[in-house]
Amino acid sequence: MALASSQIRAVCVEANEFPQLSNQFRVRGVPHTVINRKASFVGALPEQDFVMAVLEGAGVESPHPDPPPQAGEGETTPRPLAGEGEATPRPQTGEGVEGEINYSAR
Amino acid sequence: MPAGRRGPRLVLTFYMALIPEPVRQQLKDRFDTVLTGPVHLTLYTRPGSSRLILPAGLGCPTCEDARQMAELLRDAAPDKITLEVVDVSRDAARVEIDQIDDAPTIAIAAESDTGRIRFQGLPTGTEFPALIDAVERVSRAEHGLSPESVVALDQLTEPTELLVFATPT
Helix, strand or coil: CCCCCCCEEEEEEECCCCHHHHHHCCCCCCCEEEECCCEEEECCCCHHHHHHHHHHHCCCCCCCCCCCCCCCHHHHCCCCCCCCCCCCCCCCCCCCCCCCCEECCC | CCCCCCCCCECCCCCCCCCCHHHHHHHHHHHHHHCCCCEEEEEEECCCCCCECCCCCCCCCCHHHHHHHHHHHHHHCCCCEEEEEEECCCCHHHHHHHCCCCCCEEEEECCCCCCCEEEECCCCCCHHHHHHHHHHHHHHCCCCCCHHHHHHHCCCCCCEEEEEEECCC
């Protein structure tokens, strides 16, 4: 993700080696991801959910997972809803992240 | 010191070679075919530290092993990988500019700038393949994300730090 965005600095922290840092962010399970030292979530999320969690945690207002649709695009190529023929349904915006991401105070 | 409390604990790790020779050869063979572009590693360390665990900020029980690991990566592809070693106890300005929390830290970059992909602590166990993968992705400039994710990440306009806590097992 740090390769895809020049704004991102990604640090993999060995949790056992830095117990003070782990305690500071209340690490109880791994992987535990902390965004800008404010928001966090536990576990490995699907790519789209991970991106959305990072955007939300970074304070992006109304983050969207895809570029804005062009006029008429939705009429010609509608995105199938869950259970309507898509083998691996993609969650709608916010689904899967909400409830897992934990905006904890420092 | 309270009764029954022990002094500094000796960490008994890595008395053998950190990475066995067959794995080193495997790594060389893999890097020969996979790496395409240059990779610059920066190791932030405290040279001379022993494996004794001392009060915070003084000791660095894994710095020597991290140095061996960084040199292992460089020696696996010396024509592609360069290694710079920064002594955090002597170069406070560099630590502040590069925003380094602690040592050892290995930063990975395509050029000689500051790497934005970092491993803080000794990346052993399940973290070692992640380190190798990061080196390969940086060399090949392959982030592996979908076009939709790349477009979504363009919404980031401020520097964003991701700390991912992991364990070797």
